[in-house]
Amino acid sequence: MPVYKAPLRDMQFVLNDLLKVDQHYPTLSDREEVTPDLLDAILNEGAKFAEEVIAPLNQIGDQQGCTWSEDGVTTPDGFKEAYQQYCESGWTSVSARTEFGGQGLPPSVGLLLSDMMGGANWSWSMYPGLSSSAARVLEEYGNEMQQTRYLPKMVDGTWTGTMCLTEPHAGSDVGLSRTKAKDNGDGTYAITGTKIFISSGEHDMAENIIHLVLARTEGAPEGTKGISLFLVPKFIAHEDSSLGDRNGVTCGSIEHKMGIKGSATAVLNFDGATGYMIGEENKGLTYMFVMMNTARMGTAMQGLSLGQLSYQGGLEYARERLQMRSLSGPKNPDGPADPIIVHPDVRRMLLTQKAFTEGSRAFLYWILMVVDKANCGATEVERKEADDLLHLLTPIAKAFVTETGLEVANYGVQIYGGHGFISEWGMEQIVRDLRISTLYEGTTGIQALDLLGRKIMGTGGQALMTLTKIIHKYCESQKDNAAMAEFVEPLAALNKEWGDITMQIGEKAMQNPDEVGAASVDYLMYSGYIALAYMWAQMAELALGGSEGDSFMASKIKTARFYFQRLLPRTESHKLSMLSGADNLMALDVDEFAF
Numbered sequence: 001m002p003v004y005k006a007p008l009r010d011m012q013f014v015l016n017d018l019l020k021v022d023q024h025y026p027t028l029s030d031r032e033e034v035t036p037d038l039l040d041a042i043l044n045e046g047a048k049f050a051e052e053v054i055a056p057l058n059q060i061g062d063q064q065g066c067t068w069s070e071d072g073v074t075t076p077d078g079f080k081e082a083y084q085q086y087c088e089s090g091w092t093s094v095s096a097r098t099e100f101g102g103q104g105l106p107p108s109v110g111l112l113l114s115d116m117m118g119g120a121n122w123s124w125s126m127y128p129g130l131s132s133s134a135a136r137v138l139e140e141y142g143n144e145m146q147q148t149r150y151l152p153k154m155v156d157g158t159w160t161g162t163m164c165l166t167e168p169h170a171g172s173d174v175g176l177s178r179t180k181a182k183d184n185g186d187g188t189y190a191i192t193g194t195k196i197f198i199s200s201g202e203h204d205m206a207e208n209i210i211h212l213v214l215a216r217t218e219g220a221p222e223g224t225k226g227i228s229l230f231l232v233p234k235f236i237a238h239e240d241s242s243l244g245d246r247n248g249v250t251c252g253s254i255e256h257k258m259g260i261k262g263s264a265t266a267v268l269n270f271d272g273a274t275g276y277m278i279g280e281e282n283k284g285l286t287y288m289f290v291m292m293n294t295a296r297m298g299t300a301m302q303g304l305s306l307g308q309l310s311y312q313g314g315l316e317y318a319r320e321r322l323q324m325r326s327l328s329g330p331k332n333p334d335g336p337a338d339p340i341i342v343h344p345d346v347r348r349m350l351l352t353q354k355a356f357t358e359g360s361r362a363f364l365y366w367i368l369m370v371v372d373k374a375n376c377g378a379t380e381v382e383r384k385e386a387d388d389l390l391h392l393l394t395p396i397a398k399a400f401v402t403e404t405g406l407e408v409a410n411y412g413v414q415i416y417g418g419h420g421f422i423s424e425w426g427m428e429q430i431v432r433d434l435r436i437s438t439l440y441e442g443t444t445g446i447q448a449l450d451l452l453g454r455k456i457m458g459t460g461g462q463a464l465m466t467l468t469k470i471i472h473k474y475c476e477s478q479k480d481n482a483a484m485a486e487f488v489e490p491l492a493a494l495n496k497e498w499g500d501i502t503m504q505i506g507e508k509a510m511q512n513p514d515e516v517g518a519a520s521v522d523y524l525m526y527s528g529y530i531a532l533a534y535m536w537a538q539m540a541e542l543a544l545g546g547s548e549g550d551s552f553m554a555s556k557i558k559t560a561r562f563y564f565q566r567l568l569p570r571t572e573s574h575k576l577s578m579l580s581g582a583d584n585l586m587a588l589d590v591d592e593f594a595f
């Protein structure tokens with residue numbers, strides 16, 4: 001297993017040099033201020049926890065997995081103790097509001113930690129990660145009883161939370177869900193139905209589990225318009241938050257999975273369980289979107305953080321493994337062969353890992369700043385603008401960073417040769433653990449439809465213009481900088497082409513709605529490549545101004561060149577593919593798929 005090392009140097013570069021967080025944090029309102037010293041301390045302590053406490057449990061978690069019995073689910077050795085330590089150190093409460101016992105720091109701080117926790121041990125990190133997303137929903141929409149009785153114990157980690165959407169017949173199409181909520185007439189509801197694939201749905205790490213469940217009240221409209229959200233605790237809490245009766249929700253089984261084996265994926269049976277409605281009737285999906293959007297950013301982080309782990313393993317191996325000689329003459333003449341890092345093709349793989357990982361870090365951390373502005377911007381206008389931009393960026397971040405993260409993880413296996421396929425090296429576990437990221441929280445196909453259909457076509461292209469304007473402004477600011485021409489010219493050209501392509505698809509879609517679905521995944525990937533080019537151009541600019549002899553900065557310029565010359569041209573293939581239209585996909589009759 002690669003030994004996880006938190007990429008602090010790169011994190012600091014992105015936060016301090018690129019995003020200038022020292023100027024960002026003081027502009028936020030309604031939150032505790034994040035001073036540079038505080039941020040440093042959080043990142044350093046977080047890195048220590050990730051490296052020393054949970055990284056050593058990563059392979060154990062994969063080997064042991066979770067076990068189900070009638071009495072509950074047992075997590076792998078050490079998971080529970082590590083979680084207790086995490087809670088005692090106050091990590092669960094970092095970004096929660098002070099009135100509920102949180103530390104009141106902006107949302108970005110909690111999400112930055114997830115880069116390190118996820119890289120160290122993704123399965124473990126899902127328990128606190130999902131829980132803090134659930135807590136956010138209650139912060140925002142819970143009533144007084146829910147916020148006083150349930151929220152503080154979720155914030156301090158004593159209890160964890162889940163999100164319960166999926167049912168056997170209702171996955172991407174949540175509107176098909178059938179779980180029922182019968183009004184008990186006393187302010188509570190009886191929840192009946194089965195939810196599947198519920199992460200952290202049952203486990204032994206916390207004394208209570210608070211499920212946020214989508215269900216339909218009697219007579220509710222069909223589809224997504226008739227879905228409400230309910231708080232359904234495993235144990236019903238008394239007024240003083242002490243544990244009361246066991247509620248009617250049980251874990252029927254857990255799934256046997258390809259990866260993330262340390263994360264319990266539960267089938268939950270609700271049998272007239274007591275539930276409390278959150279917010280207003282039939283508005284459940286709107287509230288759940290708060291959790292889903294946070295979880296989507298969390299999943300994008302999975303692509304980044306496990307990509308980082310794979311790169312670390314690949315790099316270490318490529319430096320040490322001796323095979324064959326360099327084509328341009330021996331580089332290790334005293335040894336029996338050269339390290340494989342001298343071979344161009346191994347470098348192609350390593351640089352692809354590095355360019356996607358570091359580019360994605362810059363991209364995701366930039367979005368975290370937008371998350372902060374959307375939640376705690378100083379003015380209503382600022383919050384609204386940030387929220388609109390966030391809506392556009394979320395599907396790109398979720399799908400692009402997980403798809404490219406998977407490519408990164410696959411290269412990690414390839415760099416190890418046959419050893420990459422052998423479990424003890426840990427590289428195949430990264431691929432297995434990461435594979436889920438393009439599936440849950442909305443598959444890549446669903447994210448792509450959301451981006452092109454809802455966010456772009458649905459706003460008549462306005463949402464895209466907000467982003468292309470930002471990139472255009474940046475390109476204009478660099479137009480007299482000759483040293484930046486190699487980055488800015490292709491970026492400016494693609495940024496313009498992006499708008500043109502969008503219009504072409506929009507026109508075709510007016511004749512045939514299938515054109516949107518046919519173009520969507522290529523469109524999303526195309527968008528992701530441009531977004532990363534924008535980040536790499538800015539990083540190259542900073543690095544060009546860096547001091548000579550700084551190898552970190554030198555590597556940024558060279559990696560930016562690699563990105564622009566070898567990865568960005570993939571936009572051309574995505575463009576040709578999406579503009580080829582829907583006919584080549586829809587021409588076959590269903591019968592003609594037969595073989």
Ligand SMILES: Cc1cc2nc3c(=O)[nH]c(=O)nc-3n(C[C@H](O)[C@H](O)[C@H](O)COP(=O)(O)OP(=O)(O)OC[C@H]3O[C@@H](n4cnc5c(N)ncnc54)[C@H](O)[C@@H]3O)c2cc1C
Pocket residue numbers: 163164165166170171172173196197198199200257265436439440441442443444445446449517
């Ligand atoms: C390990 C794990 C953990 C999970 N955790 C949770 C959790 O905590 N809570 C929870 O509620 N759920 C959870 N899920 C469920 C997960 O979110 C769903 O599996 C996912 O949303 C996809 O739904 P589905 O599996 O039913 O696939 P389907 O919706 O049946 O999709 C099958 C395929 O069809 C495609 N497709 C469907 N509709 C369209 C369309 N209109 N256009 C184009 N393509 C389409 C999809 O992209 C996919 O490729 C988890 C799943 C797993 C495996």
